[in-house]
Amino acid sequence: MLTVITDDATREIEGTRVSPAELEELTGWELKPEGLCRGDVCVPTRGRPEVEVDGAVDLAVVAGLLGQPFVVDDEKSVAVLGTSVATRTQQLRDANIRDLVLRDFDGNDVSWSSIGRKKKLLVAWASW
Numbered sequence: 235m236l237t238v239i240t241d242d243a244t245r246e247i248e249g250t251r252v253s254p255a256e257l258e259e260l261t262g263w264e265l266k267p268e269g270l271c272r273g274d275v276c277v278p279t280r281g282r283p284e285v286e287v288d289g290a291v292d293l294a295v296v297a298g299l300l301g302q303p304f305v306v307d308d309e310k311s312v313a314v315l316g317t318s319v320a321t322r323t324q325q326l327r328d329a330n331i332r333d334l335v336l337r338d339f340d341g342n343d344v345s346w347s348s349i350g351r352k353k354k355l356l357v358a359w360a361s362w
Contacts, residue, residue, distance in 0.1 A: 235247070235248065235311060236248070236249055236250065236306070236311050236312070236313055237311060237312045237313070238260060238293070238312075238313045238314075238315065239312065239313070239314045239315070240260055240261055240314075240315045241316075241317055242260070242261065242262055243259070243260055245259070245260055247260075250292060250293045250294055250306060250313060251287075251290035251291065251292050251293070252290065252291055252293060253289065253290065253291070254286070254289075254291055256291075257291045257293075257296065260315075261296070261315065263296065263300070265279075265285070265286060265291060270285075270296060270299060270300065277299050277300060279299060282295065282299065285299070293313070293315060294306075297315055300318060301318040301319060301320060302315055302316055302317065302318045303315075303316040304316070333345045333346055333347045334346040336356075
């Protein structure tokens with residue numbers, strides 16, 4: 235058995251291939267002739283016959299089509315289907331988070347946004 239964790243649910247399944255009904259229960263995405271659909275949004279699956287093989291849907295292929303990270307730890311029998319980068323970015327924009335301001339080694343205030351769109355690494359340390 236494999237424990238699959240998503241934003242919406244945690245379920246025990248036989249492997250990374252599920253029935254279309256299990257896919258909908260697990261992710262909210264329904265496999266239709268026009269593609270993977272959730273509400274008014276559909277992602278085309280045409281040209282991707284590996285999405286559904288012998289009545290089973292491959293979660294890794296679905297994750298790829300939806301732009302969601304998907305990792306499996308075979309040793310622990312756990313899989314995680316994460317939130318897409320586009321969704322997480324929109325959530326952060328909607329949250330209207332103020333800029334993070336920290337002090338550098340010289341005691342000067344440095345705002346997170348002043349660093350630009352470069353990749354950043356924040357290292358924190360506490361003595362306790």
